[in-house]
Amino acid sequence: MRESRPVTLITVARQAGVSKTTASDALTGTGRVSPATRDRVMQTATMLGYVPNSSARHLRRAVTGTIGLHLPEVLTRSDYYMRFVFGAVDQAAAHGYDLTLITSGHGSVRPRLPRVDGIVLGDPLGGDAAVEHLIGSELPIVTCERFPGRDVLDGVVRSEHDAALRVLLDHLHDAGARRPALVVSSGESDWAADLGRGYREWCREHRVEPRIRTITFGSGTEAAAPAAADLLSAHPDTDALVCGPDGAAAAALPVIRAAGREAGRDLLLASCVDSPAMAEADPPITAIDLRPREAGARCAELLFEVLNGSAPPGTERIHPIALVPRASTQGTH
Amino acid sequence: MRESRPVTLITVARQAGVSKTTASDALTGTGRVSPATRDRVMQTATMLGYVPNSSARHLRRAVTGTIGLHLPEVLTRSDYYMRFVFGAVDQAAAHGYDLTLITSGHGSVRPRLPRVDGIVLGDPLGGDAAVEHLIGSELPIVTCERFPGRDVLDGVVRSEHDAALRVLLDHLHDAGARRPALVVSSGESDWAADLGRGYREWCREHRVEPRIRTITFGSGTEAAAPAAADLLSAHPDTDALVCGPDGAAAAALPVIRAAGREAGRDLLLASCVDSPAMAEADPPITAIDLRPREAGARCAELLFEVLNGSAPPGTERIHPIALVPRASTQGTH
DNA sequence: ATGAAAGCGCTAACAA
DNA sequence: TTGTTAGCGCTTTCAT
Numbered sequence: 260m261r262e263s264r265p266v267t268l269i270t271v272a273r274q275a276g277v278s279k280t281t282a283s284d285a286l287t288g289t290g291r292v293s294p295a296t297r298d299r300v301m302q303t304a305t306m307l308g309y310v311p312n313s314s315a316r317h318l319r320r321a322v323t324g325t326i327g328l329h330l331p332e333v334l335t336r337s338d339y340y341m342r343f344v345f346g347a348v349d350q351a352a353a354h355g356y357d358l359t360l361i362t363s364g365h366g367s368v369r370p371r372l373p374r375v376d377g378i379v380l381g382d383p384l385g386g387d388a389a390v391e392h393l394i395g396s397e398l399p400i401v402t403c404e405r406f407p408g409r410d411v412l413d414g415v416v417r418s419e420h421d422a423a424l425r426v427l428l429d430h431l432h433d434a435g436a437r438r439p440a441l442v443v444s445s446g447e448s449d450w451a452a453d454l455g456r457g458y459r460e461w462c463r464e465h466r467v468e469p470r471i472r473t474i475t476f477g478s479g480t481e482a483a484a485p486a487a488a489d490l491l492s493a494h495p496d497t498d499a500l501v502c503g504p505d506g507a508a509a510a511a512l513p514v515i516r517a518a519g520r521e522a523g524r525d526l527l528l529a530s531c532v533d534s535p536a537m538a539e540a541d542p543p544i545t546a547i548d549l550r551p552r553e554a555g556a557r558c559a560e561l562l563f564e565v566l567n568g569s570a571p572p573g574t575e576r577i578h579p580i581a582l583v584p585r586a587s588t589q590g591t592h
Numbered sequence: 593m594r595e596s597r598p599v600t601l602i603t604v605a606r607q608a609g610v611s612k613t614t615a616s617d618a619l620t621g622t623g624r625v626s627p628a629t630r631d632r633v634m635q636t637a638t639m640l641g642y643v644p645n646s647s648a649r650h651l652r653r654a655v656t657g658t659i660g661l662h663l664p665e666v667l668t669r670s671d672y673y674m675r676f677v678f679g680a681v682d683q684a685a686a687h688g689y690d691l692t693l694i695t696s697g698h699g700s701v702r703p704r705l706p707r708v709d710g711i712v713l714g715d716p717l718g719g720d721a722a723v724e725h726l727i728g729s730e731l732p733i734v735t736c737e738r739f740p741g742r743d744v745l746d747g748v749v750r751s752e753h754d755a756a757l758r759v760l761l762d763h764l765h766d767a768g769a770r771r772p773a774l775v776v777s778s779g780e781s782d783w784a785a786d787l788g789r790g791y792r793e794w795c796r797e798h799r800v801e802p803r804i805r806t807i808t809f810g811s812g813t814e815a816a817a818p819a820a821a822d823l824l825s826a827h828p829d830t831d832a833l834v835c836g837p838d839g840a841a842a843a844a845l846p847v848i849r850a851a852g853r854e855a856g857r858d859l860l861l862a863s864c865v866d867s868p869a870m871a872e873a874d875p876p877i878t879a880i881d882l883r884p885r886e887a888g889a890r891c892a893e894l895l896f897e898v899l900n901g902s903a904p905p906g907t908e909r910i911h912p913i914a915l916v917p918r919a920s921t922q923g924t925h
Numbered sequence: 926a927t928g929a930a931a932g933c934g935c936t937a938a939c940a941a
Numbered sequence: 942t943t944g945t946t947a948g949c950g951c952t953t954t955c956a957t
Contacts, residue, residue: 319932
């Protein structure tokens with residue numbers, strides 16, 4: 260037997276012997292009703308299993324109860340973004356919000372604005388038309404990492420990737436590496452730009468020549484292997500390899516073996532993005548844990564604060580990230 | 593300047609010189625209006641950038657426009673589930689539906705039923721209290737894989753894992769393996785039960801003794817390594833290792849090396865769940881591609897058909913899966 | 926401290 | 942073929 264009739268506010272009100280208004284005020288806790296009636300109403304509500312109809316509520320309040328999330332189109336390849344999404348969904352749910360994934364709308368001609376109260380942009384890429392379009396919408400926007408070439412919008416959650424990379428390079432140095440090389444994505448993303456900068460600065464300070472190979476953002480691991488191979492053949496005395504893109508370090512492992520080197524011994528290897536693949540590689544690969552789930556949650560959190568006015572526009576929050584040392588940077592001591 | 597006033601149905605109607613109803617009928621395509629006015633209304637709608645207010649629509653139609661998705665609590669560890677979710681979200685979006693992730697509600701005492709029009713259960717585990725609760729809700733339910741010990745609910749999308757495993761075992765046999773072993777999850781999931789059955793049948797037909805180690809569903813890769821190690825030391829003449837759980841095969845690689853064996857040469861290795869980690873392992877690991885994204889999409893699709901009555905209750909759909917041979921099962925020919 | 930009434934934007938029923 | 946009216950469930954005036 261299907262549920263006969265959903266329990267509405269009126270059901271509760273009648274049962275508790277009060278008006279719609281009072282019932283509403285009691286349940287939403289506006290502090291307008293006496294504690295006594297409030298308790299009574301709440302009790303009957305729980306008893307009847309009342310669940311507010313969010314469509315009606317949203318209609319009345321002229322909000323959607325939904326936030327939008329846009330990510331670069333590398334989704335399925337990336338453990339990082341998957342976790343980021345779940346963190347954001349979690350946090351949204353905790354605030355009673357839904358989350359809609361905003362696709363870049365390859366199909367539709369004029370990408371329609373989604374019905375959302377605000378937007379989170381994960382790793383906004385410079386030159387991304389969809390991102391530009393969203394920014395033009397005047398909706399509250401929080402980004403994860405800065406949008407290259409623009410001021411902070413309503414809010415930003417970002418990490419100090421340059422500093423973290425320098426910690427990683429110091430760690431490699433401690434393990435004996437003197438000529439570290441870097442495989443990194445091109446700089447449309449603030450993250451990649453940060454990494455490049457941190458690396459170059461470190462090299463300057465340590466008076467070593469930068470050895471960089473750049474691959475397309477989101478190109479994934481196919482591009483990483485050739486880049487690593489090229490790097491190792493061009494500079495055979497490289498004693499440490501740092502890979503930026505998610506998963507690239509794992510893809511470099513076969514290349515390293517093919518070059519007759521041994522990861523973790525005569526060639527240190529590290530990744531700027533941690534993932535299960537890094538932990539389970541052989542040898543396990545040292546990586547920077549970007550804590551994507553927390554990052555996603557914090558972006559959503561900040562957006563809610565912007566929405567309710569408790570965070571001023573332009574708020575910037577630093578999301579801490581951490582080095583996870585593993586066998587791949589053990590060296591020979 | 594914030595958007596002055598959202599464009600509503602009335603705006604469109606007035607602009608097109610028709611009534612609310614006609615505008616509505618024109619835009620929803622009920623076939624009540626003349627083609628001429630229909631075109632005119634649609635044109636003004638696009639011109640004004642009209643976006644229907646889904647809260648109002650849902651309120652009126654007495655639906656939520658949302659489907660629920662419940663998964664076993666192994667989410668973050670599993671590439672499979674991540675993809676599954678995105679497939680379902682995609683499909684839902686294509687039908688104008690939102691998707692709410694249903695958590696097992698560790699926090700709340702009495703797990704509240706979510707406001708959804710129907711539910712997809714991914715890999716429902718026997719004995720899962722949250723799943724039982726959802727099933728008791730009388731909401732339309734579609735499962736991915738059968739719910740152990742129960743009849744098909746409103747619909748099921750499932751794959752023939754036993755058959756696929758037999759194809760895999762034949763493949764190993766062709767590559768010279770005669771004594772294959774299996775690491776699999778315990779049988780609360782229909783998937784794992786299927787695998788166990790397929791393996792035992794194959795063994796019986798080929799007159800070899802089954803060599804199985806069982807680990808907890810969702811325990812991830814920590815449990816897989818010891819199980820594999822135990823298997824190899826108990827049966828040193830094992831010449832092929834098949835791992836069920838997502839990622840377990842990659843975790844087995846170090847164990848295999850430690851045992852002095854070489855994966856793909858004197859010990860074939862395969863996984864029952866494909867993932868990027870399998871493709872990028874060294875050597876790349878043969879696996880069964882479960883096509884999770886498509887599976888998620890098909891579950892959502894079937895649920896929609898159940899909701900609009902075009903699929904009869906109890907509908908069962910087979911989701912094809914495929915073996916992806918890689919170097920890890922090359923053997924010595 | 927509480928009620929009554931209006932109305933959010935939409936669609937289904939009833940008219941014409 | 943089209944228009945008018947009512948009402949989905951809720952919150953917000955405005956009144957008491």
